[in-house]
Amino acid sequence: MPPFLPGVAVVIPCYNAGLTLAQTLESAIGQPGLAELVVIDDGSTDGSAEIARRYLPADRVIEGPNRGVSAARNRGIAETSSEWLLFLDADDLLTPGTLERRLAVAEEADAVACDYQEFSTDEQGTATLSQARGIDWPALRQDAERAIASHVWITTGALLYRRRLVEAIGGFRPDLPVIQDARFMFDAAFHGARFVPSAHIGARYRITAQSLSRREPVRFWRDVLRNGRQIEALWREHGTLTSDRIATLCDLYDNAGRGLLRCRDQGFFEASAASRTLGLRQSRHTRIATPLARLLGLRAAHGLLSMMGRP
Known part of the structure; x- marks a missing residue:
């Protein structure tokens, strides 16, 4: 097996995210620690791929038929080779310097978790931020599988996964199209992942009435x-x-x-x-x-x- 690239591969699954994708890409580009950035366009019909190509080389924008976010993330795993993986939704944001801060505590980790903030925007584009949200670390340390099955969840943009763990899990589950991110976190715990905190707000999670769980x-x-x-x-x-x-x-x-x-x-x-x-x-x-x-x-x-x- 060839050695992994040092640093982080950011994988952005995208489906009709033309209104938010540029901002998401701008939050990732230029981050210290970023080794690869790839957009997996999951059959968009709104020109999302064209927007992505304004920011990325053509071979880093992978287009295909609509097969769901799990398949898109799994394609992103296959298209990258960095030691660390971060799965960023196409309407969410990374905060400046977050990759570097996570990597600084990653040596003994299989997964690094930071806090995140929910946000929404009004018609003028003004963002309203929530208080910081994060993991119930005492519950996670007592029984990680039980804690995640019960109540522990953070957005994928606030998690950094070691590639060897991702490969051991086998990727995201297409049979759970709405809560595949929560199940992936559980599967990480099931495979014995060492979760390590990085004490900062590293991601912004957009709240929208169009999310699948609400629709x-x-x-x-x-x-x-x-x-x-x-x-x-x-x-x-x-x-x-x-x-x-x-x-x-x-x-x-x-x-x-x-x-x-x-x-x-x-x-x-x-x-x-x-x-x-x-x-x-x-x-x-x-x-x-x-x-x-x-x-x-x-x-x-x-x-x-x-x-x-x-x-």
Whole structure:
């Protein structure tokens, strides 16, 4: 195997991001520590590839049919050879100097995590920033797999992954199109990744009503449920399904069930059944909602629970 290039490869998957891509590229270009920058255009129809070519050599803008963000990121992995990988969405931003700061603490790490800020822009382009968000490090250090399955998440732009870890994981999962980034972080923990903090705000995460989880909540909650079932199977297979992890899965299935009930989706019954088979007492909401949904149907059950203050 040839040696990896020193530094960071920034991979930007792109689908119809013409309004934001230039700003994203400008936040990455010129960063100390940047070794490679590649845009994977995932079948855009708005001229995104042309915008990317204004900033990058033609061979660093890879075009292909629309296959989803996981496939685009995986193509970016294959097109680069740097020791470190950062996956930056085409509407998010890096802060100045962040790659250099992450690399400074990376020697003993498989993944370096920094804080990030959510932001939104008004019609005049003025940005509003949230407070800094980051990882619950005590929970991650106690049980990284459980913490990530439960509540630990940061945007991909705030994570730096060592290539050998990425290759061991096998890339991003196309079967979880909405929450593939959260699952990738879990898979890193499952493969024994050493997470190391870099104490700074390194990324800006754009909040938009057009995000897939907001546009298509059914797909989001189905992904949450599918991810939970897959994690449960992994823990069972490896004999690591502890009582604490069972409780985490119960909470995950309860949240997925609530979301699917709000969407009047039949997946609610799968979430309820998955929770029941774990052997713990189900939440009060699930115990009430399941027989109501069977008797009255999902729409009527949700309406009744909403009237009772239990949406």
